[in-house]
Amino acid sequence: MERAKSDSSGTDPEDAKMNELLQNMGMVAGVTKESAGTLFHDMLARELATFLPPLLQRHGGMITLPEVFCIYNRARGADLVSPEDLLLAAQKLKAIDGAKLSLVTFPTGVIVIQTEAFSADNVTKTLQTLCR
Numbered sequence: 655m656e657r658a659k660s661d662s663s664g665t666d667p668e669d670a671k672m673n674e675l676l677q678n679m680g681m682v683a684g685v686t687k688e689s690a691g692t693l694f695h696d697m698l699a700r701e702l703a704t705f706l707p708p709l710l711q712r713h714g715g716m717i718t719l720p721e722v723f724c725i726y727n728r729a730r731g732a733d734l735v736s737p738e739d740l741l742l743a744a745q746k747l748k749a750i751d752g753a754k755l756s757l758v759t760f761p762t763g764v765i766v767i768q769t770e771a772f773s774a775d776n777v778t779k780t781l782q783t784l785c786r
Contacts (some may be wrong), residue, residue, distance in 0.1 A: 657696065659770060661761055662712070674729060687775055692734075693786060694739070695739065695742045695743045695746060696743075696746060697745075697749055698735065698739060698740075698743035698767060699743040699744070699746035699749075699750060700750060701743075701753060702722075702726070702740075702743055702747060702755075702767075703750045704742065704753075705729070705748060705752035706724065706767060707755075707769075708724070709722075710755070710767070710768070710769050715768060715769040715771050715772050716766050716768040716769070716772050717766060717767055717768075718764060718765065718766050719740070719741065719757070719765040719766065722740065722744070723735075723740050740779065741765075744757040744767055745757055747767065754769060754770040755767055755768070755769060755770070756768060756770070
């Protein structure tokens with residue numbers, strides 16, 4: 655089975671797009687436990703709050719946590735974040751001023767990160783407006 659070829663510059667277009675996104679956000683190197691110490695999860699949450707909005711916009715406002723884990727770690731390159739650390743940081747997203755992101759666990763067990771527009775209250779209000 656032959657691997658799909660990348661563009662003529664030798665880089666995968668998705669990788670190039672992700673690297674450009676990270677550089678635009680000022681994220682050249684991700685926060686690490688060594689550099690952040692006890693504030694690691696707080697700093698990681700802030701990094702996620704900057705990283706996620708464009709991603710959520712492309713995915714319609716909601717994305718599963720496993721997808722975030724894969725995309726975020728791909729963007730970080732060799733400096734990977736564990737699933738536990740990502741979950742702990744994602745739990746702190748709601749507390750970040752201006753982030754308007756939250757971690758939600760559905761009754762089925764699916765865990766997502768969503769924008770404020772997808773909160774139960776906002777969806778209920780929208781449905782009520784449409785039903786009138």
